[in-house]
Amino acid sequence: KDVTSVNRLERVRRDFITNVSHELRTPVTIARANAETLMNGAIKDEVYGPRFLKAIHRNMERMAQLIDDLLNLSRIESGREKIELEFVSVDRLLHQVQLLMEDHARNKQHRLTFHNTHPVVFCDEKALERILTNFIDNAIKYCPSGSLIQLNVSSRKNRVRFSVTDNGPGISAKHLARIFERFYRVDKGRSRDIGGTGLGLSIVKNLAAAMHGKVGADSIEGEGTTFWCEFPAGPRKSHQNIPETDLPFG
Ligand code: ADP
Numbered sequence: 001k002d003v004t005s006v007n008r009l010e011r012v013r014r015d016f017i018t019n020v021s022h023e024l025r026t027p028v029t030i031a032r033a034n035a036e037t038l039m040n041g042a043i044k045d046e047v048y049g050p051r052f053l054k055a056i057h058r059n060m061e062r063m064a065q066l067i068d069d070l071l072n073l074s075r076i077e078s079g080r081e082k083i084e085l086e087f088v089s090v091d092r093l094l095h096q097v098q099l100l101m102e103d104h105a106r107n108k109q110h111r112l113t114f115h116n117t118h119p120v121v122f123c124d125e126k127a128l129e130r131i132l133t134n135f136i137d138n139a140i141k142y143c144p145s146g147s148l149i150q151l152n153v154s155s156r157k158n159r160v161r162f163s164v165t166d167n168g169p170g171i172s173a174k175h176l177a178r179i180f181e182r183f184y185r186v187d188k189g190r191s192r193d194i195g196g197t198g199l200g201l202s203i204v205k206n207l208a209a210a211m212h213g214k215v216g217a218d219s220i221e222g223e224g225t226t227f228w229c230e231f232p233a234g235p236r237k238s239h240q241n242i243p244e245t246d247l248p249f250g
Contacts, residue, residue: 019183023066023197027059034059062195069199073182076206081127083210087234088125090116090153090160096129097151101136108145112136118155120234127207128162128231131215134200135164135227141194143168155233163228170221179217180205204229 034052042048075081094114105112121128132151139149143166150165171179175186183198185191191198208215208229219225 016182020070023183024063026192027063027066031056031059031063062192062197065195066197066199069197069203073199073203073206076203076210079210081207081210083124083127083207085122085124085211087120088123088128090118090121093121093125093129093132094151094153097132097136100129100133101140105136105140105149108140110140110143110145111148113148113150114152115150116153118153118160118233119236121160122232122234123211123213127211128229131204131207131229132162132164134204135229138200138227139164139166139168139225141196142166158233159230160233161228161230163226165224165226167224170223170225171217171219172221176217176219180215 034055038049038052042052072081094116098112098114102112136149136151139147143149148167150163152163152165154161154163171186175184178184179186180201182202184201185196185198188198205215208231211231213229213231215227215229217225217227
């Protein structure tokens with residue numbers, strides 16, 4: 001039994017290295033081809049020259065994003081990422097998320113709404129903020145413009161649940177089961193075109209685990225998707241460590 005689990009780990013590691021190599025290779029190949037075209041004379045072309053240059057830049061950005069995500073993932077998985085659990089005001093957290101995401105949502109004519117019923121959650125504020133902005137960012141990216149994106153907070157049995165629900169294209173059950181895996185995308189080409197790395201949700205999953213939380217997704221194709229995460233609740237009454245003046249919604 002031990003041998004098979006060692007073999008399995010070994011295979012997962014090998015697959016990961018293969019995936020990383022492929023993902024890095026694509027932008028390098030495209031950038032190199034564009035650079036060669038420039039060197040072969042296109043640099044003197046007033047119309048096409050700048051286009052090849054822009055393609056190089058776009059692909060280097062893609063690569064930088066991929067490397068950033070890989071480094072983040074490795075920091076979180078190895079426990080090097082500093083995660084400090086404390087009581088956090090949910091109102092303050094939502095206010096922060098709203099500030100970070102509202103312009104982005106508005107640019108695609110999405111409506112972004114917030115509904116909260118619980119005052120305090122036990123988590124690392126920055127890490128939970130990253131999870132929620134990732135869910136919202138995905139909804140913004142994968143829903144047609146003019147969609148509705150709702151962030152709801154509810155509590156039950158000493159847990160606080162954050163859910164981001166959209167009325168976008170949805171994800172079929174087959175894909176949904178694998179969506180939190182590293183590099184897994186429903187549509188590789190589309191994800192790449194909009195700057196995705198396929199690592200966002202695996203970073204989310206690792207962050208949640210580091211905070212003793214859970215994540216998941218439910219979806220109905222053609223109707224929309226809900227991404228959720230759950231963490232231990234803080235006390236029902238506002239915690240004394242949170243100054244009232246810091247609460248944006250009173
Ligand atoms: P990516 O960098 O590709 O966005 P993620 O790990 O964040 O990687 O997401 C994995 C895949 O899940 C995406 O490629 C996309 O196909 C799918 N996905 C994520 N969020 C949504 C959503 N709100 N609606 C539909 N599909 C989604």
